[in-house]
Amino acid sequence: MKTIKIFTVIIAAIFSMSILNAQENEGEILTTTEITVKQGHNAQFIEGVKAWKACYLENNGKEDWNMWHRQQGEGNFYIMSGNLSNWAEMDKEDPSSEACYITLINLIMPHIEKVSSRIARHMPNVSSKSSATPKYINVTYYQVHKEYLFEEVVSTVTEAIKSKEEAPRGEWYHIKFGGPEAADFIFAYPFNKYAEMDVKRDSPAKIYTDLVGEEKAAALWEKWFETLENSWSYTYKLNSDMSN
Secondary structure, eight states: OHHHHHHHHHHHHHHTOOOOOOBTTBOOEEEEEEEEEOTTOHHHHHHHHHHHHHHHHHTTOOOOOEEEEEOSSSSEEEEEEEEESSGGGGGOOOHHHHTTHHHIIIIIGGGEEEEEEEEEEEOGGGSOOOOOOOSEEEEEEEEESOHHHHHHHHHHHHHHHHHHHSSOSSEEEEEEEOOTTSOSEEEEEEESSGGGGGSOOOOHHHHHHHHHOHHHHHHHHHHHHHHEEEEEEEEEEEOGGGOO
16 A cells, blocks of 8 residues: 555655555555554544545545554554555555645644554454454554464464354454564454453353363473563544545
């Protein structure tokens, strides 16, 4: 998505810092721009993004993006995300976005403290088929020692979930480009209201254990703990006014 690329490149250049057409087992490319807003500047940042969006649409902009607001953690943190079908889309020009450069510089940049970017690949074989955009996503980040082993565990447990529930529960992504502090994999679980979190569901571990038995499950958990280095999670809320 050229719009996301330009937005990211301009911001990153100023700060001098470093985010369904499947190919074989690789899915869409997910681009994300992670934005930390200065303390006390959230309202101005929101209005600035709305103004940039209005400018983009007035200049016949065609690209889509989602703006997610993190619900936990320190300060105001946003993720602007978009999808590419292939790498060649990164080469496409987007005059509509370039026409809004001044809006970006004057109305958005003064309210940003920090920005970074990530590029990830969707993992369609272990992800759900839903194309609807949810109101919320719970995102779990994983840093691992051995990516091939982590993918083996995820694939095995996902097959168990599919055998019971017919489909995976969310979307897996493999991060391809990002800084040394970035996660290696992310899992996004969609929901539309917090009441859905109260619904009792068997954990993936229980589903797999019930399917194969304690002994075989224990062997898989040993692989899991061998590869897993760290994990953390946040909930994000979609801001439709700042999305397109």
